[in-house]
Amino acid sequence: LSAPGGVSLVVPQPNINATVAQNILLSVEYSCRGVATVEWKHVSSWGTTKIAEWKSGNYVNISTVYKDRVTTFENGSIQLLNVGMRDAGYYFITVTEEYGTNTYGTIIVNVYEIIYEDLHFVAVLFAFLAAVSAILICFMWLCNKSLHLFQKKTTHKLTASTTEEIELETIEC
Numbered sequence: 001l002s003a004p005g006g007v008s009l010v011v012p013q014p015n016i017n018a019t020v021a022q023n024i025l026l027s028v029e030y031s032c033r034g035v036a037t038v039e040w041k042h043v044s045s046w047g048t049t050k051i052a053e054w055k056s057g058n059y060v061n062i063s064t065v066y067k068d069r070v071t072t073f074e075n076g077s078i079q080l081l082n083v084g085m086r087d088a089g090y091y092f093i094t095v096t097e098e099y100g101t102n103t104y105g106t107i108i109v110n111v112y113e114i115i116y117e118d119l120h121f122v123a124v125l126f127a128f129l130a131a132v133s134a135i136l137i138c139f140m141w142l143c144n145k146s147l148h149l150f151q152k153k154t155t156h157k158l159t160a161s162t163t164e165e166i167e168l169e170t171i172e173c
Contacts, residue, residue, distance in 0.1 A: 007031075007032040007036065007096075007101050007103045008030065008103065009028060009076070009093070009103045009104070010028065010030075011027075011028050011105040011106070012028075013107070014105075014106065014107055015107070015108050015110075016108070017112065018083050018112070019113070019114055020083065020084055020085065020111060020112070021084075023079060023082065024079070024083055025079045026040070026077060026078050026080065026091050026093075026107050026109075027077045028075065028076040028107075029076065029077075030076045030095045034097055034099060035055055035056055036055070036097055037054070037055050038052075038054055038055075038056070038072075038076045038093065039052070039053040039093070039095075039096070040052050040091060040092070041091070042090070042091055042092075043090045043091075043092065044086070044088060045089070049063065051065075051066050052066065052072055052078060054072060056074065068081075069081045076093060076095060083109075083111050084111065085111055085113065087109060087111055088110055089108075090107070090108055091106065091108075091109060092106055093105045093107075
């Protein structure tokens with residue numbers, strides 16, 4: 001975007017998606033003939049906040065709200081540390097040349113919370129499967145015990161009938 005006075009501004013990534021606690025870079029590149037003033041503002045449903053303002057090569061004025069969270073760069077970019085839900089919104093950059101020519105840029109930032117519902121589902125599924133397998137193991141153990149009892153009774157009956165046959169054969173002789 002080039003203004004008549006010779007100020008140009010490039011916004012390579014006009015839309016940024018971030019998650020809570022992430023660091024984001026609001027990347028821009030400006031050029032002009034003279035000394036430029038760079039100003040960043042944040043506009044959201046909570047209102048408009050001035051983030052930072054500086055002249056190329058001079059002291060940077062960062063608002064107290066962003067004091068420990070913003071890093072500025074000579075090319076006009078800023079890095080926002082540890083973003084929260086309130087950081088979502090529109091970020092406007094204004095580059096003003098010393099002769100009064102302005103150029104504007106906008107970056108839209110979407111901030112998402114990490115949702116643990118999927119993790120919750122996995123934990124519940126794991127607990128359910130563990131319970132089902134415990135029940136199946138108990139059922140198998142009971143079946144095994146029943147089988148052993150059945151085999152013992154069958155063995156006793158078998159030994160009793162063979163003993164009677166042996167006794168009967170002995171008497172017949």
